[in-house]
Amino acid sequence: MNITEMLSFGFMQRALVGGSLIAILCSVLGVFLVLRRLSLIGDGLSHVTFGSVALALLFRLHSFYMTLAIIPLVLASSLGILKLAERARIYGDAAIGIVSALGVATGVMLASMAGGFNIDLFSYLFGNILSISSSELAIAAVLFVIVISGVAIFYNDLFASTFDEELAKTSGIDTGRINAILVLLTALTVVLAMKVVGIMLISALLILPAVTALQLSKGFRTAIISSAFIGVCTVVVGISVSFVMNLPTGATIVLVNFVTFLCAFAARTLLRRR
Amino acid sequence: MNGAALAIRNLRAGYHGSEALRDVTFSVSRGDYLGICGPNGSGKSTLVKVILGLVTPQSGEISLLGTPRDSFKEWRRIGYLPQGLQFFNPHFPATVDEVIRLGRLSGKSFPRRFGREDTLAVERTMDWMGIGHIRGRMIGELSGGLRQRVLLARALVNEPELLVLDEPTTALDPETRESFYKLIYEMNRERGTTVLLVTHDTATIGKYATHLLYLDKKVIFCGDFDDFCNSSEMTGLFGEHGQHLVCHRH
Structure with a gap:
C-alpha cells in the first residue's frame, strides 16, 4: 500500500492530524516535566484517567462525552497531587504515587462493579x-x-521556574501558580493522549520526545521546538507503520520513539568523542 | 527607615518551630557594602531568604529600598546570587544568553515578554563582565567559576540598587574568588550598588566591605568594619589574635 492510498482513508487523516496535535502538546510539556523531575506525573495522572474512564463506563457514557466528563476529575487530581505534596510535607513523587494508586484502585473497583474489564x-x-x-x-x-x-502565555515564567524555582521567586514569579498551571495543562494533555497511546503508555509520549531532544539541543527554545518536531515525526511514523504492518498503534508509536531516542543518544556520544 | 536600602526591626524567623533568628534589628544605607558573617547555623542564609521573601518571618518589620517588604514588587531593583543553583542540572539546555535574559523577567508584568531593550541590556552586561564570547555556550558546560559569573551577570542585568550575595564563591578556587570579589567591589564603588555579602570568610569582609554584621541567631555586632576591629565583640569572638586574623586589610 502506498502513501497516497493510506492517506485516502478518512480515519487515517483524522488519526494523523489528531496524533500530531497531541504529540506536540506532550512533547512541549514533556521538556518542562522532565527537567523539573516531574516526568512521572503523566503516569500518575494516566492512572487517575483509568479510574475516571471506569467511572464513565459504569454510567455507559458515549466516548465523546467520556473525554468531557473525565477532564474535571483529572484536573482536580492534578491539583490534588500539588496540594498533597505541599500540605502533607511529602515529596512530589510520593504524592504522585498516592494519587496514582488511588486512581488504579478506584478503576479496578468500578470495573469490577460494572461486571469486569x-x-x-x-x-x-x-x-x-x-x-x-x-x-x-x-x-x-x-x-x-x-x-x-x-x-505560550506563560513560557518565560515556566522557563524561569524550571531553571531554578528559588531564583524565579526572587524575580517576582508566583512559582506556586506556575506549578499549578503546568500540572493543569499536563492533565488536559493526558486526557487527550489516552486516545493515542492508551493510559498505559502516556508517560512515554511525555518523556521520550523530550529526552530525545535534550540529547542534542543547544538552548531551551531549540529543545522545545526539537521535542515537538520529534514528537510529531514519531507519531506519524508510528501510526503509518502500525497501519501498514497491522501492529498495535500505541505500542508502535512508543517503540518508534524509543528507537529515535537511541539514535539521538548514540549521535550525542559520537559527537562528544570527536 | 525610608532612606535606607534595607531596614530590619525586631525580626524573628525560624523553621518548623525552631528559632533561626530573634530580635534582629539593623539597617543598611544606600551604597554600603555590608559583610554578614557568623558561625554555621547562625541564621545568615535565613536572613537572606527572609529579605528576599523566600521565607515568611514570624514577626518583625522589613523595609526594602524604602518599601515594606510585603508590598514590595520592584524585584528588578534587587539582584540575588545564591551559593549555587538549588537543584542544578548540568544537562539543563539553557545557553548563557538565555540564563542572563531570565534576570530581565523581574522588571516585567504579565505577560512577561522580552524586547529589544532586554537584548541590549543582556549584551551590555555580558560585555561589561567580559563573558560575551561564551554567550552561546550551554550553562552546564561551564566551569564553576564561569557559571557563577554568568549567574552574577543574571543578577546584575537590571543594574540593581541592592545586590544580595549568599556565599557566592564557596566552590571556587582562590584566584577566581579574588577576581569575583574585585568585580563586586568595583560595582559597589563605581555604580554605588548596595552590597549584602554573606560569607564565612571574615578576611574577605575585611578586605572589601565597609560594614559588618556578625550574627549568631541575634545581632552580635553591626556597624563600621573599623569600629568592629576595635570592639570588645571582636576580641570576644576571635581572641587576642583577631586583629591580625580579621582586621588586617591586605
Whole structure:
C-alpha cells in the first residue's frame, strides 16, 4: 500500500492530524516535566484517567462525552497531587504515587462493579487513535489551542521556574501558580493522549520526545521546538507503520520513539568523542 | 527607615518551630557594602531568604529600598546570587544568553515578554563582565567559576540598587574568588550598588566591605568594619589574635 492510498482513508487523516496535535502538546510539556523531575506525573495522572474512564463506563457514557466528563476529575487530581505534596510535607513523587494508586484502585473497583474489564476499557488502556471520530478530533483541536496558548502565555515564567524555582521567586514569579498551571495543562494533555497511546503508555509520549531532544539541543527554545518536531515525526511514523504492518498503534508509536531516542543518544556520544 | 536600602526591626524567623533568628534589628544605607558573617547555623542564609521573601518571618518589620517588604514588587531593583543553583542540572539546555535574559523577567508584568531593550541590556552586561564570547555556550558546560559569573551577570542585568550575595564563591578556587570579589567591589564603588555579602570568610569582609554584621541567631555586632576591629565583640569572638586574623586589610 502506498502513501497516497493510506492517506485516502478518512480515519487515517483524522488519526494523523489528531496524533500530531497531541504529540506536540506532550512533547512541549514533556521538556518542562522532565527537567523539573516531574516526568512521572503523566503516569500518575494516566492512572487517575483509568479510574475516571471506569467511572464513565459504569454510567455507559458515549466516548465523546467520556473525554468531557473525565477532564474535571483529572484536573482536580492534578491539583490534588500539588496540594498533597505541599500540605502533607511529602515529596512530589510520593504524592504522585498516592494519587496514582488511588486512581488504579478506584478503576479496578468500578470495573469490577460494572461486571469486569470489557473491550471499551481495554481500548482506553492501550489506545486506538485509528478510531478517533470527527467530534473527538474537534475536542482535541480545542484542547490543543487551550494548552498551547497556556504554554505560550506563560513560557518565560515556566522557563524561569524550571531553571531554578528559588531564583524565579526572587524575580517576582508566583512559582506556586506556575506549578499549578503546568500540572493543569499536563492533565488536559493526558486526557487527550489516552486516545493515542492508551493510559498505559502516556508517560512515554511525555518523556521520550523530550529526552530525545535534550540529547542534542543547544538552548531551551531549540529543545522545545526539537521535542515537538520529534514528537510529531514519531507519531506519524508510528501510526503509518502500525497501519501498514497491522501492529498495535500505541505500542508502535512508543517503540518508534524509543528507537529515535537511541539514535539521538548514540549521535550525542559520537559527537562528544570527536 | 525610608532612606535606607534595607531596614530590619525586631525580626524573628525560624523553621518548623525552631528559632533561626530573634530580635534582629539593623539597617543598611544606600551604597554600603555590608559583610554578614557568623558561625554555621547562625541564621545568615535565613536572613537572606527572609529579605528576599523566600521565607515568611514570624514577626518583625522589613523595609526594602524604602518599601515594606510585603508590598514590595520592584524585584528588578534587587539582584540575588545564591551559593549555587538549588537543584542544578548540568544537562539543563539553557545557553548563557538565555540564563542572563531570565534576570530581565523581574522588571516585567504579565505577560512577561522580552524586547529589544532586554537584548541590549543582556549584551551590555555580558560585555561589561567580559563573558560575551561564551554567550552561546550551554550553562552546564561551564566551569564553576564561569557559571557563577554568568549567574552574577543574571543578577546584575537590571543594574540593581541592592545586590544580595549568599556565599557566592564557596566552590571556587582562590584566584577566581579574588577576581569575583574585585568585580563586586568595583560595582559597589563605581555604580554605588548596595552590597549584602554573606560569607564565612571574615578576611574577605575585611578586605572589601565597609560594614559588618556578625550574627549568631541575634545581632552580635553591626556597624563600621573599623569600629568592629576595635570592639570588645571582636576580641570576644576571635581572641587576642583577631586583629591580625580579621582586621588586617591586605
